[in-house]
Amino acid sequence: MDTLQFQDVCVNIGENTILKDVSFSLGKGYIVALIGHNGAGKSTIMKTIMGWQEKRDGSISINSINQDESFLAYKKQIAYIPEEPFLLSELTAMQHFQLYGQSYGLDEQELMEKVEHLTKLFEINDKLNEYPESLSKGMRQKVQTICALLPEVALLLIDEPFMGLDIHAANDLERLIKNKANSGTSILLTSHQLERVEDLADKYLMLHKGELIEHGDMKSFEKLTRRTTE
Numbered sequence: 001m002d003t004l005q006f007q008d009v010c011v012n013i014g015e016n017t018i019l020k021d022v023s024f025s026l027g028k029g030y031i032v033a034l035i036g037h038n039g040a041g042k043s044t045i046m047k048t049i050m051g052w053q054e055k056r057d058g059s060i061s062i063n064s065i066n067q068d069e070s071f072l073a074y075k076k077q078i079a080y081i082p083e084e085p086f087l088l089s090e091l092t093a094m095q096h097f098q099l100y101g102q103s104y105g106l107d108e109q110e111l112m113e114k115v116e117h118l119t120k121l122f123e124i125n126d127k128l129n130e131y132p133e134s135l136s137k138g139m140r141q142k143v144q145t146i147c148a149l150l151p152e153v154a155l156l157l158i159d160e161p162f163m164g165l166d167i168h169a170a171n172d173l174e175r176l177i178k179n180k181a182n183s184g185t186s187i188l189l190t191s192h193q194l195e196r197v198e199d200l201a202d203k204y205l206m207l208h209k210g211e212l213i214e215h216g217d218m219k220s221f222e223k224l225t226r227r228t229t230e
């Protein structure tokens, strides 16, 4: 059974049709890249899966739990790293990790071990008591990324995972994403950094003006880009 089923989804914003009848599914443990030009609708797909963007039509389920029928049970299965860090100004980095740990039901010891490991890896272990306003943009992105990596969820959504991260952090994140997928998490990501995505993803979905125009194995996409750039 596929982890995510995104079926016949249409999204309108005002008068504009942003997603036109988009359907795809995501198998357990697969890494799938959403590819397309600026404005193609990639982030809208992410926000619609999260329930932040209303859909006009269609259905979305994760492990057969339908978004419209059991929203809380559905939502517990997702973690999201948005393109822009979305942190609360009144909470420190550590308080963000605790909030995420509690909302996904992690026990205290497991949470602390993961926080220690990930904050050391991303070199922000000396920033645990800082508030977002005193962190750089890249550090805020790291806090947001760690929050989403703490729980074991069925589906991890990542909008532009490498944006704002230095080369070491980007390499670490790439490795963590592969480990997550190997342990059964399905991953949907968007990225304009095609070289990294070609190395990371198993499959791609190509969007153009809100329509899914092509999909397949990442290997066939690599051939396609090579053919068109040679």
Ligand SMILES: Nc1ncnc2c1ncn2[C@@H]1O[C@H](COP(=O)(O)OP(=O)(O)OP(=O)(O)O)[C@@H](O)[C@H]1O
Residues within 6 Å of the ligand: 013, 018, 036, 037, 038, 039, 040, 041, 042, 043, 044, 045
């Ligand atoms: N809040 C909004 N109000 C009006 N139009 C919106 C809104 N959010 C997105 N859109 C429109 O929806 C379309 C898809 O936007 P979306 O952010 O999903 O694109 P994207 O593929 O993620 O682009 P990018 O690569 O630039 O991040 C664009 O035409 C955009 O102008």
